[in-house]
Amino acid sequence: MANRTGTYFGFDGLGQTDPTKSDFRYYATVQSWASGKGIDFKFVNSHEKASAVRDTSRRATLEASIRQRLAASKNMVVILSGDTRKTGSMLSYEIEKAVDTYDLPLIIAHTGYNSILDPSALSNRWPNTLTTSINNATAKAIHxxxxxxxxxxxxxxxxxxxxxxGGPLVHYTREAHVGWGYIL
Structure with a gap:
């Protein structure tokens, strides 16, 4: 197996060709953190480890590229917003493969929140594949x-x-959120 050093970022493109109208904008934020001067945020981006695949690529080609990237990844960040779809996006495929094939820990990053202290309260945001893998405890995830x-x-x-x-509904403590300055 390939050296697994990358972090795979998954998000819902929301069927948009304009990235500013999809959850891609959150991924772009992460990219800006990684490239910003004076900001200590560096990661190996699994999206850069495989050949780029355009949105217009055949599904089989896209899925093969996703599998290649996931195989090189050590974990997966799943970006969820209020717009994330329950079904119909490649994010569902990415989550399924990350959990069932590559045994990747999921880092579920919820947009619009300062703290996540009860992950199950946000289940309305989860794509169906994530709900299934959380409910059957095959996902290992921190929210x-x-x-x-x-x-x-x-x-x-x-x-x-x-x-x-230790399971599918792990979260940081209140104290950790306070330490980061996210809540009082």
Whole structure:
């Protein structure tokens, strides 16, 4: 198996060709954190490890590229927004493969929240494949707010090579959220 050092980012493109109208904008935020001067946020992006595939590619080609990227990844960040679809996006395929084939820990980053202290309260945001893998406990996941420090901490800790998550509804403590300055 390939050296698994990358972090795979999954998000719903919402069927849009304009990335500013989809959850791609959150992924672009992560890219800006990684490239910003004076910002200590670095990660190996699994999307850069395989040949780029356009949205117009045949589904089989796209799925093959996704599998190649997931195989090289140590974990997967799943970006969920209020717009994320329950079905019909490649995100569902990505989650299914990450959990069932590659045994990747999932870092579920919820946009629009300062803290995640009860992940099950956000189940209305989960794509059906995520709901299934959480309910049958095949997913190993930590639920975090879409915030730089939380994402960086989770990426650095939870991987196929590092700390294992104890189940599908793991979250950081209230104290951790306070320490990051997300809540009082």
């Amino acid at each position: 975090i707010p879409f915030k730089k420090d939380a994402i960086l901490d989770a990426i650095s800790q939870f991987s196929v090579n590092g700390a294992r998550l």
